[in-house]
Amino acid sequence: MAEIEQQLRALLAIPPNYRVLFLQGGASAQFGLLPLNLLRTGQCADYLDSGHWARKAIAEARRHAPVNIVASGAAEAFTALPPFERWQLAPDAGYCHITSNETGNGLQVHDFPDLAVPLVADMTSDFLTRPVPVERFGLIYASAQKNLGVAGLCLVIVRDDLLRAPPRGLPAAFSYAVQAEQDSRFNTPPTFALYVAGLMLRWIARRGGLAAMATAARERSRRLYRRIDTSEFYRCPQQPADRSTINVCFQLADARLLETFLARAADDGLLNLRGHGAIGGVRASLYNAMPLAGVERLTAFMNDFERLHG
Ligand SMILES: Cc1ncc(COP(=O)(O)O)c(C=O)c1O
Incomplete structure (x- = not known):
């Protein structure tokens, strides 16, 4: 895992104040784990409603916290992304969530906003397909099965100031702070998926x-x-x-x-x-x-x- 983390850090130029977590449950599990891990009492979460996967993330987040939709592409049948000028951010939001690539709708965020709240991105379907300014994000997550090998592994890259003690009721295996503290070894990591991810990272590096x-x-x-x-x-x-x-x-x-x-x-x-x-x-x-x-x-x-x- 240490070698894979080094490869990832080199490829993505991940700053030292970010932790890389190797988790399970896929991106779908993060949909619910994000509000549970990141929000403080009284905070809501901002979400960009950009298409199918954003909607999945929103539906799951709503089970755990109040959600503010900053803008929606629904009126255009998700054929365009709402421009940043139209976003209405909530004053009490703990983070703002985007889906960097809407896998089903064929839309991709090409410019990432610089926000006062931590920007959180589901990068499952375009992770490692382009350089991204990691320092602009509070948290990036991506399931491995598109560009990093096989299903079973989900990467979470999180700025260390966002890690905090697990709230009551959250199983420790799903706490970003616990997993960070234990180098993603709180439970047995998905070893085969990690092995394949290592091969993929080497392949990407070799190709430039x-x-x-x-x-x-x-x-x-x-x-x-x-x-x-x-x-x-x-x-x-x-x-x-x-x-x-x-x-x-x-x-x-x-x-x-x-x-x-x-x-x-x-x-x-x-x-x-x-x-x-x-x-x-x-x-x-x-x-x-x-x-x-x-x-x-x-x-x-x-x-x-x-x-x-x-
Ligand atoms: C953008 C996006 N988010 C989330 C998911 C769900 O990932 P998982 O099945 O690993 O939970 C997918 C799967 O295709 C996806 O494309």
Whole structure:
């Protein structure tokens, strides 16, 4: 674990006043653990309502604390992120939560605000796909299964002044302070997931680190968005400035062709293109491991499909 932590610290330039925790329960467990660990009596939590995963985080936080929605993209059907100028922060908020990449809606925060309260980010689906200014955050969390290996491990990077004694009723294994004090060894860590994470971190470093990951992500997504935007047959309703470089979500102008599109794509070896169950359409997930050749295969298939059905 010490070696993995060193690799992570080097890749993300994590300042010394941040602790790295290796936890279980996934990002979904953090949805509830954040208010329990971070809020003091009388505080509420600010949340940006940016799409499917933000809503999951909000619903769970609401079970434990009052929540203030700083802004919502619901009116635009989550095709754009509410600009920072529209956010209404609560004066008594203990933190402000964002979802840096909305995996199902295809939206990504490209500029992180500088806030007076600790900024907390669910980075599950774009963790290690680009450099991020860690010092601007109070806490970053991410499940490992997108860009850091296999499910079973959830990373929490937390500024040390936010660690405090576990509130009454919180099991010690879920206390950030207890896990920090015991170097994430309060319970047996998920050893296999950690082993794979170590391999992934080495792979990222060998390929040039996070700047190289970001360049590759931009190029993959740029090619796919260009293919979508240059056609009437496919459409991407997400506002270009907020589009994700990781999860490219799009639709067929004639929605009746969706099932045929997905079936023919699968025949061609292009799998897992169905959009998130709650959202529909097509989603191409372009995590770090996806080579540019994968996008080229997909755009070639899209050309053929449009020629046949357009
Ligand atoms: C942005 C985001 N947050 C949270 C989750 C949930 O992660 P887990 O299943 O590890 O709890 C996911 C899973 O896809 C996600 O994409």
